[in-house]
Amino acid sequence: ILNVEQSPQSLHVQEGDSTNFTCSFPSSNFYALHWYRWETAKSPEALFVMTLNGDEKKKGRISATLNTKEGYSYLYIKGSQPEDSATYLCASLIQGAQKLVFGQGTRLTINP
Amino acid sequence: DTEVTQTPKHLVMGMTNKKSLKCEQHMGHRAMYWYKQKAKKPPELMFVYSYEKLSINESVPSRFSPECPNSSLLNLHLHALQPEDSALYLCASSPRVLRKAFNEQFFGPGTRLTVL
Numbered sequence: 239i240l241n242v243e244q245s246p247q248s249l250h251v252q253e254g255d256s257t258n259f260t261c262s263f264p265s266s267n268f269y270a271l272h273w274y275r276w277e278t279a280k281s282p283e284a285l286f287v288m289t290l291n292g293d294e295k296k297k298g299r300i301s302a303t304l305n306t307k308e309g310y311s312y313l314y315i316k317g318s319q320p321e322d323s324a325t326y327l328c329a330s331l332i333q334g335a336q337k338l339v340f341g342q343g344t345r346l347t348i349n350p
Numbered sequence: 351d352t353e354v355t356q357t358p359k360h361l362v363m364g365m366t367n368k369k370s371l372k373c374e375q376h377m378g379h380r381a382m383y384w385y386k387q388k389a390k391k392p393p394e395l396m397f398v399y400s401y402e403k404l405s406i407n408e409s410v411p412s413r414f415s416p417e418c419p420n421s422s423l424l425n426l427h428l429h430a431l432q433p434e435d436s437a438l439y440l441c442a443s444s445p446r447v448l449r450k451a452f453n454e455q456f457f458g459p460g461t462r463l464t465v466l
Contacts, residue, residue, distance in 0.1 A: 242392075269449070270448070270452050272454060272455070274457075279459070280459060281354065281456075281457040281458055281459045281460075282393075282440070282457040283457075284454035284455065284456070287452050287453070287454050289452050327392065327393075329392075331448050331449070333449075334449055335448075335449055336381075336398050336400075336405060336406055336447045336448050336449050337395050337398070337406065337408075337448075338395070338448065338455070339392075340392035340393050340394075341392055342390070342391065342392050343392065
């Protein structure tokens with residue numbers, strides 16, 4: 239069974255502060271890790287697809303790192319804004335599989 | 351057009367009803383997916399279609415019947431559902447199936463289904 243764990247489950251951050259959260263996944267047979275942002279009443283939106291150990295990707299104020307040997311990824315948000323409030327999902331894909339296995343998500347709330 | 355659309359947004363049905371969920375994309379994607387998401391749980395894969403052929407069925411009960419009539423359209427036919435089937439049903443697409451490329455998935459907004 240492939241377990242993808244995210245922590246914390248929820249997070250409240252003051253506007254302007256930076257924050258980060260974690261996704262843990264089994265490192266064996268790793269193929270790719272996906273990050274999605276899911277705002278309430280909208281579609282989940284892809285942020286990053288990461289594949290190589292040591293990968294760092296950036297999109298505006300959001301960045302992510304990947305450690306495939308130890309099985310974790312961090313998502314960082316710099317200078318949080320109210321529009322960053324969303325649930326952030328990570329999902330792991332193992333080699334040969336067509337199936338993404340999602341974590342439960344980190345629900346981020348930015349307080350103005 | 352980089353959007354996946356789903357209809358209806360909300361659906362309430364009785365256990366004897368037959369209904370269908372519809373998903374559409376015009377991005378030329380050849381892989382399409384149905385997910386089920388219960389409250390406070392992660393999305394769980396139900397079905398994968400690749401080039402209009404069913405590629406994965408995650409042991410989903412036969413009261414859920416998927417159909418992919420063409421490369422842009424994916425349906426989920428519902429019959430004799432149970433109250434525990436109430437959930438958000440998400441459709442997604444990707445250029446190819448995930449194991450062949452490092453594709454992201456594009457999701458629709460989901461259909462909120464309530465079974466009475």
